[in-house]
Amino acid sequence: MQLTKRDREILCFINETGICVMPQIQKEFDLKFPRNYQVMKRLVDGGYVVHDQIFKKQHGIYYLSRKGAEHTPLPAISNVSLGGYKHQLLVTDIRQNLCKKYPDAKWISERHLKQQKFYYGIGKTGHVADGMLIFPDKKIAIEVELSLKGKHRLENIFSAYGGQLDIEEAWYFCADQLISPLTTLSRNKSYIKIHSLEEFLYE
Numbered sequence: 786m787q788l789t790k791r792d793r794e795i796l797c798f799i800n801e802t803g804i805c806v807m808p809q810i811q812k813e814f815d816l817k818f819p820r821n822y823q824v825m826k827r828l829v830d831g832g833y834v835v836h837d838q839i840f841k842k843q844h845g846i847y848y849l850s851r852k853g854a855e856h857t858p859l860p861a862i863s864n865v866s867l868g869g870y871k872h873q874l875l876v877t878d879i880r881q882n883l884c885k886k887y888p889d890a891k892w893i894s895e896r897h898l899k900q901q902k903f904y905y906g907i908g909k910t911g912h913v914a915d916g917m918l919i920f921p922d923k924k925i926a927i928e929v930e931l932s933l934k935g936k937h938r939l940e941n942i943f944s945a946y947g948g949q950l951d952i953e954e955a956w957y958f959c960a961d962q963l964i965s966p967l968t969t970l971s972r973n974k975s976y977i978k979i980h981s982l983e984e985f986l987y988e
Contacts, residue, residue, distance in 0.1 A: 786827070786831040788833075788856060791814065791824075792824075792827075792828060792833075793856055793857075794814070795810065795814060795824070795825075795828065796828070796833060796834070796849060796853050796854075796856050796857050797856075797857045797858070798810070798813055798814075799834065799847055799848060799849055799853075800848075800849045800853070800854055800857040800859045800861070800862075800896070801857075801859065801894040801896055801897065802873065802876075802877045802880075802894065803848065803862050803873055803896060804846045804847065804848045804862070804865060804870070804873055804874070805846065805847055805848075805874070805877055806844035806845070806846055806847070806874060807821060807822075807825070807844055807845075807847070808844065809874070809877050809878070809881065810825065810847065812881055813881065825847065828853070832850055832852050832853075833849065833850060833852055833853030833856070834847050834848070834849060834850065834853055835847070835848050835849070835850055837865065839865070839867070839870065846865065846870075848861070848862055848865065849861045849862070858897075858900075859896055859897070859900060871931065872929060872931055875929050875931070875958075875982065875986075876895070876915045876916060876927075876929050878986055879915075879916075879927065879929055879958050879982070879985065879986070880892050880894075880916055880927075882985060882986060883918055883927070887918065887920070889920065889921060890918045890919060890920045890925075891918075891919040892916055892917070892918060892919075893916060893917040893919060894916055895913055895914065895915050895916055898913050898914065898916075898917060899913055912942050912945070914926040914927055914928055914955070915927055915928050915929050918956075923953040923954075924951055924952050924953060925952070925953060925954050925955070925956055926946060926952050926954070926955040926956070927955075927956055927958070928955060928956070928957045928958070929957075929958050929959070929982065930957055930958070930959040930960065930963055930967065931959070931960050931963075931982075932960075932963075933963055933966055933967075936970065939967075939970050940970060943955075943970065943971055943974050943977055944974075946974075946976060946977065947974060947976055953976065954976045954977070954978055955976065955977050955978070956978045956980060957971075957977065957978065957979050957980065958980045958981075958982040958985055959979065959980070959981070959982055960982060960983075961981055961982075961983060964979055964981060967979050
């Protein structure tokens with residue numbers, strides 16, 4: 786099977802996200818039905834992509850096989866974390882909305898940040914952002930929060946972001962019930978921006 790340029794771009798996108806679903810692939814590559822399923826079936830049948838139905842009545846997920854990952858800068862993911870399933874899909878939704886809103890910015894995924902050791906010294910345990918939005922003149926760390934981390938850990942991460950000269954701000958997209966506690970913890974830290982995840986995705 787001969788891979789096309791778009792095939793390789795799709796493989797890179799999937800591997801950057803770790804896992805993704807068909808609506809995200811459609812949005813990223815402007816694929817319409819039924820062409821979207823034809824393209825992905827070809828990559829699955831060729832052994833480049835794995836398609837798993839994790840939960841009933843929800844979109845199946847796509848991720849790369851080792852064969853598929855050989856055509857990207859990143860290794861294949863070692864396993865699918867059910868605990869991180871919802872979080873990872875939401876990170877990709879946020880990424881796509883941000884890239885649409887800020888077309889002059891470039892997205893660097895968490896997987897790339899880890900691979901290239903772009904740890905930025907955030908937090909005592911080497912915290913890595915969920916993504917980085919790179920503008921021509923600044924870098925913005927992107928975080929997606931669905932549950933509240935420990936107060937001490939968050940304070941360390943917030944303070945560490947403040948010490949990063951090459952990161953101008955950290956944007957937190959969080960569940961609505963987290964807005965108040967995160968806002969309180971980040972008071973007097975103007976570089977921490979708190980956003981409603983639902984409002985940003987569905988505005």
